[in-house]
Amino acid sequence: MKLHHGLYIYGAAMMVFLVGPILAIVPISFSGSGFLSYPISDLTLRWYARALQPVPWLTALKNSLIVASGTTVLATVLGTLAALGLTQSASRARSALLAFIVSPMIVPSVVSGVGMFFLFARMGLNASYAGLILAHTVLGTPFVVVTVAATLQNFDRNLLRAASSLGASPVVAFFTVTLPIISSGVIAGALFAFVISLDEIIVALFIGGPAHRTLPRQMFDGIRDNIDPSILAMSTLLILATVALVLALAFISRVQSRLRSTVQE
C-alpha cells in the first residue's frame, strides 16, 4: 500500500515536470508587460496579433504547411506500401529490411542533413520546397512503416483469401478490404509524418533557403536572437494544436481497439 502512495506522489511530481513548463508559458503570452516572467500584470492579445502577422510568422507557417503536406502524402504512400510488403515477406528478409528502413530514425539528423546538403548541392535542390519535402520524407517514413506494420500485425489474411475467392483482384481487395481495416494505422502514421515535418529544424537549417523559412526555423532564429512574447503566443497556438493531436490519436487508438474486438468476435 505504501509503495502505491509513493508512486502516486511520484506520478504527480512527474506530471508537473513534464507538463508544467509547457503550460507555464501560456499565461505569459497574454501578459501586457512584455517581460517573460510572473506575475502577469494586465492582459493583452497584442502578442497574438503580432504572431498572426503575415511576416514573419504566417509566411513561415504557410511554408511549413506546404512542406509538411507534401511530406505526409509521399511518406504515407511509400510507408504504407512498404509495411504491406514487409508483413508479406519472409521473416529473415523482413528483419534486415526493417533495420534498413528505420535507420533514418537512428542516424543523427545533423549527419543526414549534411549528406543531403551535399547531394542537393549537386542536384540543385537546396533552398527549395522540393528539397525540404524529399528530405523530410526520409525522416518521416520510418514512423509510417512502423505504425502501419503494427496495425497489420492484427490483420487477418483470411479476409484477403475470401476477397480473392469472391473474384476481387489484389488491388480491389486492398482498397475494399485491407485499407478500411488498417485505416486507423495509416491515419496515425500520416499524422506522425506530418508532425515530424512540421517540427523538423536541423535538416531545414542545412538545406532550407531564406525564401522557404519554416516555422521551426523562424522560432530557432527568434530564440537565438532574443525571446519575444510573440514566440510564446505562437508556442501557445502550437501547444493547443498538439493537445488536439494527442486527443485525436487517443481517439484513433480507441477506435482501432474497438474495431479489433469486433473483428475478433
Added chain:
Amino acid sequence: MEHAAVIEMTSIRKAQHAAVIRSFLLVFPLVGYLIVFFVAPLCLVLLYSFYSPEVSRAFPLTSQQIDRWQGPDIPDSDTYLALAADLLNPESEFLVGEAARRLNYEISGFRTVISRTKRNLAAADISNPAALKEEVIRADPHWGEVRYWAAFKRATSTVTPYYFLAALDLEVNGTGGISPVPEDRRIFVSTFLRSIWIAATVTLICLVLGYPLAYALISLRPEFSALLMFSVLLPFWTSLLVRTTAWIVVLSQEGIINSLLTGAAIVDAPLNLVFNRTGVFITMVHVLLPFMVLPILSVMRGVSSTYMKASSSLGAHPVRGFLSVYLPLTMPGIGAGCMMTFIIAVGYYVTPLLVGGGGDNMISYFIAFYTNETINWGMAAAIGLILLATVLVLYASLGKLIGVSKIVGLN
C-alpha cells in the same frame, strides 16, 4: 495421384514465388527512395571526408612534376616553371582559390603565400625560364623551404587522411609521421568526449526517472495513469522549439523557478539554471524521457504479475523479488530505452546550442559550423562520419541484442 501432387506442389511454389515478388514490389519504392535520398547522401559524407582533388585540379602541371620529387632539397627548376604556369593560367582562377584554402589546412598561412606569389609573379618579368626559379622564390621566399613543398606534395594527392586526422586532433608533421596538434588546437576529442559524457548522464537520469514512471503507468488507477500517459505524450508531440523556449523562460533568472525559490527564501540570489550545463541536462532529460519510458512500458505490459506473486509466495522479500525476477524480465525494455536515448542524445544539436553555455557545444555543433559557416566540407564530413560510426556500432549491437522489431515496438 502422384502426378496431381506434383502439380499441386508446383502451384504452391508458384504462389509463394508470386508472393515474394509482390512483397518485393511493395517494399521496393521505399527502399529505392531511401537509397537515393538517404544512403547516397551518407556516401557523399564518406567521400568528402577523404577525397580532396582541389590542389591537383588547380595545379595539374606542378602536381605532375612534384610527383617525381623526393627531397631533401627543394625541387628542380622545371617544377618552379610548372608552378608559375599553373598559377598564371587565367582559366584556373577559381580553382586556385579553392586549392589555396586546402593548402592552408596543411600549413597555416599557405593561402597568403599563394596569393602573394600570384600577385608578384604577374608583375614580375618572367620571360627568362632559366631565372624563373629565383623569380618565384623572390615572389615569396617560402617557396625556398622544403617544408612548404612537402606540404604541397601531400596536398596534390586526391585522397587525404587530413580531415580524419584533424577530427581526432592529429596532424601529419614535418617528417611525415603523425603527431598530436598543438595543445591550443585540440578541440575535437574533448568535444566528442563531452558529447558522450552528456549523453550518458542524460541517459542515466532518464533511466532513474523513467523506470518508476513506467511502473506507475501500468500499476496505478486507470484514470490516474491515463492522465499520466497524457503527460508523457504531450511533451513527446510538442514542438522541440516550443519546449526549449518554455524551459528558457521557466529557468531564467526572473523565471518561475527562481521566483519560487527566492520567494520561499530557499536561496538568496537567483540561481543560474540556464545557458549552462544544468540547463542542457534539464531540457534534454525532458525531451528524451518519453524515449526511455515508452520501450520500458511496452516490455512491462508483457510481464505478468503472477511472477512477482510467485516469488513472494516462495518467501522472497519484495526487494529481492524485484531484483531477481522483475528487473531481469524488464531488461530488454531498459536496454532498448537506454540505447535509444543515448543514440538520440549523442547527436543533439539544437538544445545544447540554445540552452547551453559557450563551452557546452556537442560534436554536432562543429558539423553544422564547418558546413554552414566556414564551408570546410571535408572537416564536416569527417566529424559527421565519426559520429555516424559511433551511432551505427551501437545500433548494430542493440539490434543483435534485442532485435530491431523490439526496438521500434513491433512484435
